[in-house]
Each structure stands twice: as C-alpha cells, then as structure tokens.
Amino acid sequence: MKPTYSLFFKDAKPEQLESLGGKGKSLASMSQADLPVPQGFCVTTDAFVAFIQDLMTAKGLFASLAKLDTKNMGSLDKLSGEIRSQILNKTIAADIQEDILASYRSLCEMYGKEGELPVAVRSSATAEDLPDASFAGQQDTYLWVVGEDEVLSHIKMCWASLYTSRAIAYRKDHNIPEEDIHMSVVVQKMVNARVAGVTMTLNPTNGDRTKIAIEASYGLGESVVSGTVTPDNYLMDKVIFELVESSIQDKKIALIPDPANKRVIEIEVDPVKATEACLTRDELIFISKIAKRIEKHYGCPQDIEWALDADAEGEEAFTLLQSRPETVWSNKKTETKKHYMSGMQGLVGSLINPLSAKK
Amino acid sequence: MTDKKKKFISPYEHTAPKGSEGWKELYPYFLVFQEQLKEQEEDKFFFCDSQHWPNVFKPFDAMTVEFAVKCLSQYNSRHYVIPPANGVDFKIHNGYCYMSPVAVSPELIEGRVPEFMERAGYYFQNWNELLENWHKKVKRVIDDMESIHFEPLPDRVDIQVIKDGVGLDPTFQMINDYNKLISLCYETWQYHFEFLNLGYAAYLDFFGFCKEVFPGIPDLSVAKMVQGIDVDLFRPDDELKKLAKLAISFGLEKCFEKKDVNEALHCIALEENGGQWLQAWEKAKHPWFNYTSGNGFYSSDKYWIEHLDIPYGYLKNYVEKLQRGEVIDRPTEALEAERDRITTEYAESLDDEARAIFEGKLGLARVVFPYVENHNFYIEHWAMGVFWRKTRELSRMLKEQGFWQQESDMYYFRREEILQVLFDYGNSWAVGVPAVGPAVLQEEISRRKKIVDALATAPPQPAFNNPPKVVTEPFTIMLWGITTEAVESWLGGDEKSSHMKGMAASPGLVEGYARIINDASELDQLKQGEILVTRVTAPSWAPVFNKIVATVTDIGGMMSHAAIVCREYGLPAVTGTGSASTQIKTGMKIRVDGGKGTVEILEELVEA
Numbered sequence: 014m015k016p017t018y019s020l021f022f023k024d025a026k027p028e029q030l031e032s033l034g035g036k037g038k039s040l041a042s043m044s045q046a047d048l049p050v051p052q053g054f055c056v057t058t059d060a061f062v063a064f065i066q067d068l069m070t071a072k073g074l075f076a077s078l079a080k081l082d083t084k085n086m087g088s089l090d091k092l093s094g095e096i097r098s099q100i101l102n103k104t105i106a107a108d109i110q111e112d113i114l115a116s117y118r119s120l121c122e123m124y125g126k127e128g129e130l131p132v133a134v135r136s137s138a139t140a141e142d143l144p145d146a147s148f149a150g151q152q153d154t155y156l157w158v159v160g161e162d163e164v165l166s167h168i169k170m171c172w173a174s175l176y177t178s179r180a181i182a183y184r185k186d187h188n189i190p191e192e193d194i195h196m197s198v199v200v201q202k203m204v205n206a207r208v209a210g211v212t213m214t215l216n217p218t219n220g221d222r223t224k225i226a227i228e229a230s231y232g233l234g235e236s237v238v239s240g241t242v243t244p245d246n247y248l249m250d251k252v253i254f255e256l257v258e259s260s261i262q263d264k265k266i267a268l269i270p271d272p273a274n275k276r277v278i279e280i281e282v283d284p285v286k287a288t289e290a291c292l293t294r295d296e297l298i299f300i301s302k303i304a305k306r307i308e309k310h311y312g313c314p315q316d317i318e319w320a321l322d323a324d325a326e327g328e329e330a331f332t333l334l335q336s337r338p339e340t341v342w343s344n345k346k347t348e349t350k351k352h353y354m355s356g357m358q359g360l361v362g363s364l365i366n367p368l369s370a371k372k
Numbered sequence: 373m374t375d376k377k378k379k380f381i382s383p384y385e386h387t388a389p390k391g392s393e394g395w396k397e398l399y400p401y402f403l404v405f406q407e408q409l410k411e412q413e414e415d416k417f418f419f420c421d422s423q424h425w426p427n428v429f430k431p432f433d434a435m436t437v438e439f440a441v442k443c444l445s446q447y448n449s450r451h452y453v454i455p456p457a458n459g460v461d462f463k464i465h466n467g468y469c470y471m472s473p474v475a476v477s478p479e480l481i482e483g484r485v486p487e488f489m490e491r492a493g494y495y496f497q498n499w500n501e502l503l504e505n506w507h508k509k510v511k512r513v514i515d516d517m518e519s520i521h522f523e524p525l526p527d528r529v530d531i532q533v534i535k536d537g538v539g540l541d542p543t544f545q546m547i548n549d550y551n552k553l554i555s556l557c558y559e560t561w562q563y564h565f566e567f568l569n570l571g572y573a574a575y576l577d578f579f580g581f582c583k584e585v586f587p588g589i590p591d592l593s594v595a596k597m598v599q600g601i602d603v604d605l606f607r608p609d610d611e612l613k614k615l616a617k618l619a620i621s622f623g624l625e626k627c628f629e630k631k632d633v634n635e636a637l638h639c640i641a642l643e644e645n646g647g648q649w650l651q652a653w654e655k656a657k658h659p660w661f662n663y664t665s666g667n668g669f670y671s672s673d674k675y676w677i678e679h680l681d682i683p684y685g686y687l688k689n690y691v692e693k694l695q696r697g698e699v700i701d702r703p704t705e706a707l708e709a710e711r712d713r714i715t716t717e718y719a720e721s722l723d724d725e726a727r728a729i730f731e732g733k734l735g736l737a738r739v740v741f742p743y744v745e746n747h748n749f750y751i752e753h754w755a756m757g758v759f760w761r762k763t764r765e766l767s768r769m770l771k772e773q774g775f776w777q778q779e780s781d782m783y784y785f786r787r788e789e790i791l792q793v794l795f796d797y798g799n800s801w802a803v804g805v806p807a808v809g810p811a812v813l814q815e816e817i818s819r820r821k822k823i824v825d826a827l828a829t830a831p832p833q834p835a836f837n838n839p840p841k842v843v844t845e846p847f848t849i850m851l852w853g854i855t856t857e858a859v860e861s862w863l864g865g866d867e868k869s870s871h872m873k874g875m876a877a878s879p880g881l882v883e884g885y886a887r888i889i890n891d892a893s894e895l896d897q898l899k900q901g902e903i904l905v906t907r908v909t910a911p912s913w914a915p916v917f918n919k920i921v922a923t924v925t926d927i928g929g930m931m932s933h934a935a936i937v938c939r940e941y942g943l944p945a946v947t948g949t950g951s952a953s954t955q956i957k958t959g960m961k962i963r964v965d966g967g968k969g970t971v972e973i974l975e976e977l978v979e980a
Contacts, residue, residue, distance in 0.1 A: 061975070126669045155647060210856075216587070216588075219587055219588055221585075221586055221588075221591065221721075222721040223586045223717070223718055223721045224586075224587075224588065248588060250589065250590050250593060251717070252713075252714050252717045252718055253590060253592065253593050253596070253714060253879070255590040255592065255593075255876070255879060255967045256588075256967065257588040257590065258588060294881065294965075294967070294968075319766070341547065350596055353581065353584075353725075353726060354729075355728075355729045355732050356732065357489050357492070357493050357496070359577055359581070359729070359733065360492075360573060360574065360577040360736075361455060361485055361488065361489065362452060362577075362580075363573075363576055363577035363579075363580040363581070364455055364456055364457070364573060364576065364577070365456050365481055366580075
C-alpha cells in the first residue's frame with residue numbers, strides 16, 4: 014500500500030498520529046475534538062523518510078554522518094551545510110509532491126482562495142530527535158507562505174533544519190541513529206491576527222484554578238510570546254466568566270503580515286489605540302470559555318496560544334494555535350498548606366477579621 | 373478639578389431647608405442631634421440609610437426606624453454578643469435617618485467569643501426548630517393585630533357590661549387596643565432580627581472563606597451559590613403568573629382588556645369559568661396580597677390587598693404577554709442548574725480538606741440564608757401591612773369624629789401624641805362636651821405638613837463627619853454595602869461625571885434609556901425596555917422587572933433587595949452608586965455593566 018504522505022488534521026486516524034510529529038499530533042487531536050485550530054494538514058514523517066532515504070542513500074550521506082567526528086567543528090559545519098543544500102536542491106518525488114499539493118489546493122478551496130492561501134509552514138519533529146525544548150523553539154517556522162512552489166520549498170527548509178550542526182552533534186552524542194529520525198511538517202492556514210496572546214487556565218500568581226489569566230496584544234502573537242511588548246493582562250473568573258482584574262498596558266508595537274512581501278513586519282500602533290484594552294468584554298468571555306473547554310479536553314491546566322483572526326467575526330475569530338500543559342503549579346504539591354477553621358471557630362474568625370471579606 | 377474632600381459635613385452645620393423650622397419637635401428627643409452633645413456626636417461617622425428609608429419621615433412613621441434599628445442592635449449587643457459588633461447608633465436629621473455602627477473595643481472582642489459561641493451556636497444548631505417556632509410567633513402577632521378593631525364610641529355602654537358587672541367602658545378597650553397595636557408592631561421588629569443577624573454572620577463566614585481560597589472571586593459567585601431558588605418573597609408575583617395562566621386556560625382574556633380592576637372582576641364573574649377563577653384570585657390574596665409596593669416602612673405604602681388595581685395591572689400585563697406567546701415564568705430550573713454548576717466547579721478546584729470546610733460553610737449558609745430572603749415577606753409585607761391597615765382604621769375613625777380631615781393626617785403626630793388624642797376623645801365622650809382636638813389639631817397638622825414637605829425638598833447627605841480609615845464592621849459591609857471604597861467615592865461625588873461606580877450586583881451589559889423613579893407611585897411610568905434608575909428599590913417592585921432591562925440604585929449592597937431580585941430575574945444591576953438617581957435624568961441613554969459595577973451616560977439630554 015502506498016504510504017500516506019499528507020494528512021488533514023481532521024482526517025488522521027489514531028494509528029496515523031505518530032506520523033504527524035509532536036505538533037501535528039496535537040493539532041490533529043485538537044481539531045478532532047472540535048477545538049478551533051486553523052485548518053491545515055501535515056506532511057507526514059513517511060514523506061520525510063522517503064525523501065531523505067532516497068537522498069542520503071544516493072549521495073552516501075548516511076556513511077559520511079557515521080564517520081563524522083562531532084568535535085571537529087569545521088567538518089561538522091561543512092557536512093551540515095552540504096546536507097542542507099542537497100535537501101533544498103532536490104526535487105520532491107512526484108507521488109509525494111502530488112499528495113502535498115492536493116492537500117494545499119483543497120485547503121485553498123476551503124477558504125475560497127484558489128492557489129493563493131497564505132499558510133504557516135512549521136516543522137513538527139518527534140521529541141526524541143531534538144536536543145531540548147528550547148531548541149524546539151528554534152525549529153523553523155515560516156509565516157505567510159503563499160503558492161504551491163513556495164509551500165514545497167518551505168517544507169524542504171523545515172526538513173533541512175534537522176541537519177544543523179547542533180542537531181547532528183546532539184544525535185551523535187546521544188547515540189540516536191540517523192536512520193531512525195523522523196520529521197513531519199505542518200501546513201496550516203495563516204491566521205491574520207488582529208489580537209493574539211496566551212492564556213493560562215489558572216492564576217499563575219497563586220495557582221488558583223478558578224481563574225483564567227489572559228495576556229494579549231495587537232497583531233501576531235509572536236510579540237507576546239517573545240516579550241517584545243508588555244501585553245494587557247486580564248484575570249477572569251473561570252466559573253462565571255466575570256473580569257476580576259485587568260492591567261492595560263501601552264502596547265506600542267505590533268507584528269503584522271505584509272502579504273505583498275510575504276513576510277511579517279513590525280509597525281507602531283496608533284498611540285490612542287495602544288493604551289486601550291485590546292480585548293472587549295465579550296472577547297474575554299469567549300476566550301475564557303474556549304480555554305476552559307481546552308483544559309477539559311486535556312484534563313489538566315493548560316497554557317494556550319491563540320489569536321483572533323481579522324478575517325472572522327465574534328467567537329469564530331478565535332483561533333487556537335497551541336496548547337501545552339501548565340507545568341509550574343500543576344507539579345507543585347501545595348507545600349504551604351493553609352489551615353482553615355471550620356464551624357463556629359471559623360465563623361468567629363470571619364466576624365473578627367472581616368478585612369478579607371472586603372476585597 | 374477640585375481637591376477631594378477629606379470629611380463630610382457635620383450634622384450641626386448641615387442646615388435644614390427653608391420652611392422646615394421646628395422640625396426637631398416632630399421626632400423623639402433622643403433621635404435628633406442635640407446641641408448639648410455636639411462634641412460627642414461629631415466624633416461619630418454617620419451614613420444615610422436611604423436604602424431602607426429613602427423618604428422624609430412623617431412623625432408617626434419614624435417609629436419604624438426606631439423599632440428596627442433598636443432591635444437589630446439588641447441582638448448584636450445583648451442577645452448573641454457578636455464579638456466585634458455592638459449595635460447601630462441612629463439619628464434622624466432634617467427628616468432622613470443616619471446610621472453609625474458601634475464597634476467593640478479591640479481588647480474586649482476576645483472576651484465576648486465564648487458567650488457568642490454558646491448563644492449563636494445554640495441558634496445555628498437548632499435553626500430549623502427555632503425557625504418553625506418563629507413562624508408561629510409571627511403568625512400569632514399578625515392574628516392579634518387582625519383582631520383589633522377601632523370603632524366609634526357608642527352612645528351608651530352596652531347593657532351586658534352592666535349585667536356582667538364588667539365595670540369598664542369602651543375607651544378603656546380602645547386605649548388598650550392602641551397600646552397593644554404599637555406593642556405588637558414592636559414585637560414584630562423583635563422577631564425580625566431574631567434570625568437576621570445570624571443569617572448574615574453565616575453568610576459572611578462563607579463569603580470570607582471563598583475570598584481566601586479563590587482570591588478575587590466575584591461577590592456575585594458567592595451570592596449565587598447561597599441564593600435560594602424558591603423564595604417566599606417571590607410568591608406574590610408567582611401567584612399573579614399562575615392567575616394569568618389560569619385566565620388564559622379558562623378563556624377569560626377579554627376581561628383583562630378592561631382598565632379597571634372592578635370592571636374586570638365583574639366581567640370575569642359573568643363568564644362560564646369565572647367563578648372558579650375568582651376563587652383562585654381570593655385564595656391568592658390571603659396572605660400573598662399582603663404585599664407593599666414600597667418597603668413596609670412608611671404609612672403611605674400601598675398594599676396590594678387594599679389596592680387591587682396594583683396587582684391587577686401586573687396581572688393584565690402577564691395575560692397580554694401570554695397572549696403574545698411570551699414566557700413569563702422565572703427560569704427556576706435553569707437557576708437551580710446554574711447554582712449547582714457554579715458550586716460544583718468551585719468545590720472541585722479545592723483539595724479534600726479545604727473542600728470539606730467549603731461544603732460545611734456553604735451548608736450552614738444555605739440553611740440560614742432562606743431566612744434572610746424570606747423574612748421580608750412575613751415582616752415588612754404581611755405583618756407591617758396589617759399594622760398599617762389597622763392604624764388607618766383608627767385614623768379613619770378619628771377623622772369621622774372630626775379630629776382631622778384626611779386619613780393620612782394622623783401620621784403627622786408622634787405615636788405617644790395619638791394616645792393623648794384618644795384620651796381627648798374618650799374624655800369628651802364621658803364628660804359630654806365636644807373634644808378639643810377637632811378645634812386645634814388641624815392647624816398643627818397643616819404646620820407639620822409644611823415642615824415635612826419643606827424637608828423633602830432637599831435630598832439627604834450621603835454621610836456626616838469623619839469617615840473611618842477602613843470600614844471593617846461586618847454588618848455595615850453586608851447590609852448597607854458601605855465599604856471604604858464606597859465612602860471614598862461619596863467624598864469625590866460632588867463632581868458631575870458621566871461614569872459612576874457601584875457594586876456589581878447582577879451581571880450583564882445593557883444599553884438603554886433611563887427612567888428615574890423617585891417613588892413607588894411613579895412605577896407606572898416605566899416603559900418596556902427602559903432602565904430603572906432609583907435611590908432604592910423595594911422587592912415588591914418585582915413585577916416591573918418584567919418590563920425593564922437593568923436597574924441602577926444609589927444605595928445597597930450585594931444582598932440588597934434590588935440585587936437579589938435582579939439576579940432572580942436575570943437582569944443586570946449596579947447598586948450603591950451613591951448618586952446615579954440625581955446624576956442621570958430620565959431619557960438619557962446609559963450603559964449599565966452589572967458585571968463590573970459601572971454605569972455610563974452615553975447621551976446627555978438635549979436642552980430644549
């Protein structure tokens with residue numbers, strides 16, 4: 014049977030999830046749980062393996078990698094450079110290419126943008142192939158990629174990113190055989206974010222699980238994640254969705270797409286708009302509701318990246334970009350356990366010290 | 373911009389409106405600020421309680437604040453020995469009443485704890501049995517009041533009095549009945565607070581615990597977890613809804629096209645099923661039409677049972693709604709499901725130990741809280757309704773004897789002055805000469821009327837004297853919604869602003885046109901879809917909540933009547949704004965955010 018080289022998030026069967034890489038697997042499971050992720054597909058690990066095996070065997074690169082001494086920086090860099098340029102220059106085999114382009118075309122159709130839909134192309138490696146989480150962040154992500162040729166070449170750029178000097182050295186040092194590595198690439202509808210941010214389904218300052226913390230700023234979410242702007246900060250009650258606290262910041266800059274040049278640019282935000290709350294009350298409510306649903310889906314507190322798509326209205330605009338388990342409070346056993354008084358003792362305490370009741 | 377004021381005016385500097393000279397004589401000497409005690413009184417912080425007493429008192433009516441606040445106080449200070457709180461000092465100034473909670477010195481608080489534990493603990497442990505007994509006591513008081521009748525003195529003492537060797541005349545009975553009526557009213561207010569303070573204490577305990585384990589939890593969440601679903605206070609309105617449905621099922625719609633209640637009832641009587649419907653109507657009246665359109669604290673309150681046009685108006689509106697296919701029921705099932713959901717979600721976020729305590733405190737709060745909501749029907753509506761009806765009966769009788777010209781005139785006298793009038797009447801009857809009252813009282817009534825009317829031309833001050841640094845007295849916070857922030861905002865409240873802040877009492881965001889209502893008699897001005905803006909609402913305004921889209925009040929906390937009713941009806945409410953009813957004008961477009969507790973004027977009125 015012909016391997017599946019391209020799979021829409023919605024269509025991946027349980028036994029196929031492994032072929033989507035970490036990010037792809039998570040997107041597929043979210044999409045199938047009706048969480049509002051942007052539509053898209055994965056170029057499976059099978060596509061990568063077929064392409065790479067073909068290339069490596071033909072050029073004897075597996076052998077070169079096996080012989081490589083990672084302490085010799087010169088030869089490491091040279092081999093890394095050679096593999097990456099080979100990847101970028103090699104044409105993807107026709108059967109793989111057909112699968113990928115068929116998926117891209119139907120994605121374009123979904124949004125009524127024939128052959129023109131801007132997409133994000135991201136590598137979706139399997140965790141064990143990567144040095145560490147922070148390295149994962151350096152995996153290539155290409156935004157505002159438009160058109161069939163561009164999509165194909167950026168997929169190859171993702172594949173090539175597995176062969177940086179650092180990645181090769183890491184695998185060598187950890188005895189991970191080159192023949193075993195896998196990578197999937199996620200191709201996803203680009204969100205034209207007017208506002209984006211991160212949301213935690215607990216109060217990060219005290220671990221209170223009845224709150225939802227939201228940080229948001231104008232434009233694409235990269236500015237919030239990378240910390241180039243101080244975002245607005247909102248604390249919502251998770252049970253009745255009331256705004257508990259907010260701190261509105263001066264959000265001077267925003268990252269926005271420059272579709273003409275297929276890139277993202279930094280702009281200055283109108284000074285009046287910059288100091289206004291970037292989310293309305295209704296938006297805060299639906300963001301909280303969706304975050305709560307995501308948390309329920311995963312069964313533990315989540316750290317969620319999202320955006321509001323300028324191309325959609327109301328709740329439809331909410332786009333889930335990524336969700337990971339919250340780690341700080343979830344792993345913490347409440348070591349400083351408070352002792353609460355019950356019964357009449359507690360009642361007396363409340364009457365004598367009602368200050369807490371005022372806040 | 374002017375600098376924020378640091379303190380409120382002293383009552384000794386706050387002058388009365390022109391034409392109200394001599395107003396102090398209208399009220400008991402111990403309830404007005406006396407010159408001899410200036411220094412002492414200026415040391416206390418007083419705030420105006422326009423939540424319960426929004427209007428200037430007629431002399432007789434001042435009894436309600438006297439009995440109520442005295443009885444509230446005695447339960448704090450003498451019955452349960454609430455550790456940090458004594459009574460609430462109160463004064464009447466320029467016709468309005470002002471409160472000053474009396475805290476217990478910090479060094480004495482600890483020593484009061486064991487007594488409080490024993491006394492309050494006993495009530496908490498035996499709550500349901502004691503409450504069952506409470507219902508019996510209150511019903512007895514009501515029956516006793518109902519049994520009192522004031523009739524003109526007969527020409528002769530009845531022959532039976534002679535034959536039985538009774539040896540007493542009817543004036544003896546009349547004077548006793550008057551004293552008994554006052555005493556029954558006093559007894560009513562004793563019972564009113566027998567459970568109320570403890571109810572609030574348990575609520576406050578749960579409230580404080582929630583604030584600790586769920587930092588920043590909205591007050592509304594706590595209220596929603598405790599709030600009762602089937603509350604007696606809503607029964608009168610529910611009865612009207614039942615009657616409306618019955619009218620539809622019997623095909624009586626056309627009778628409800630009549631404007632006048634008597635015409636409508638006459639029309640119904642002629643219909644095929646009319647008799648059956650009228651039976652249901654009569655049944656609903658007792659006791660549920662003992663329901664005031666005010667709050668029970670004023671002799672001018674109109675009770676449904678004496679003004680059938682009021683419930684009929686609401687009923688007519690319900691029938692019309694049903695005919696249009698609208699739903700008139702309160703969403704009780706949805707409210708109950710929502711209450712369960714909220715409670716479960718908060719509870720689930722706690723560890724086992726904290727959850728057990730949460731459930732314990734919630735359990736107690738739910739046992740005691742129905743009283744906080746329900747007592748209102750039994751005391752303010754039913755018992756006070758009977759009380760006012762009986763006083764009117766007396767006033768009517770004395771009017772017929774020529775003591776005054778209008779039924780409402782009697783209320784221009786203090787309660788002990790009425791006793792003199794009764795003696796005047798009895799004396800003249802016995803001696804066989806005309807009573808003095810008819811010759812002299814009308815002039816005094818006119819003089820006092822002018823004083824009361826003059827006082828009513830000026831609104832009350834929000835507060836007097838130096839504000840406390842922090843408001844910590846638990847009942848002040850719970851009952852009146854007086855917080856440090858609220859007091860601060862009153863101090864800055866002189867400036868006109870299009871933004872007002874109050875308590876987030878019932879969630880929801882609404883924009884609409886404001887209608888200022890200063891008195892229950894103006895309620896019929898409200899049009900469908902308007903926002904009710906008022907100094908304070910009474911729970912009996914419930915039926916108008918089907919017309920309006922939001923409520924804004926000057927005074928009131930999370931547990932104020934407006935807050936409770938609005939949550940029940942799912943309407944946004946902002947309470948305790950301080951001055952919305954004077955800053956907003958009828959016809960202005962406003963935005964009410966009941967979740968944030970803000971009110972904003974969107975469109976000012978165009979000056980004509």
